[in-house]
Amino acid sequence: MVTAALLLFGVSRVEAQAISVGVKIGARLTTAYTIKTIPDGIASASEERFTIGPSVDLRLIGKLSVEVDALWRRSSFAENAAYSNAAASVNDWQVPLLAKYSMKRAFIDGGAVYRHVSIGGLSARAPQPPPTSPNTGGVCVGGGITFKVPHVRISPELRYTGWLVRPFSSLYNGPVVGTRNQVDLLVGFAF
Secondary structure, X not given: OHHHHHHHHHHHHHHHHHEEEEEEXXXXXXXXXXXXOOOOEEEEEEEEXXXXXXXXXXXXXXXXXXXXXXXXXXXXXXXXEOOOEEEEEEEEEEEEEEEEEEEOOEEEEEEEEEEEEEEEOOOOOOOOOOOOOOEEEEEEEEEXXXXXXXXXXXXXXXXXXXXXXXXXXXXXXXXXXXOOEEEEEEEEEEO
């Protein structure tokens, strides 16, 4: 019984050192949507460039680790036309799975990312049809530096994501079109 407890305690200590949990916050440096011309009116896209979400880092071997994030951001669309006014908000969830290589204080990472986009908060008439591709994938690469302070590791990072498909395409009659390139400045806080 004592041996099992010591073994379990030892395993949990090893796992605690190999896994770090934290949060990422940041801002998008590029725009997510381009505005199309609409007849007899004005369309707009407002981006809250703030991004936030949990992050888990699993150290594998040596300087190699795997990171998984769940990042959320919000945008909104509006259309003011002669015939009506409408607004909607967009929830954008991104889940990157990254291989990460650390070199002293710097690191590089890259991998695949899954994205889910949904529209909510619709007004009487939605200015934007539902996403043509609500679930999309992409590839991302990034790099940054790490600062260690007592009990916290701070990691600012610049990350580029290339989307394979736009969530809102130009093939329908909505006021905005999604972009395929994304650049983010993120800061991770790991404990």
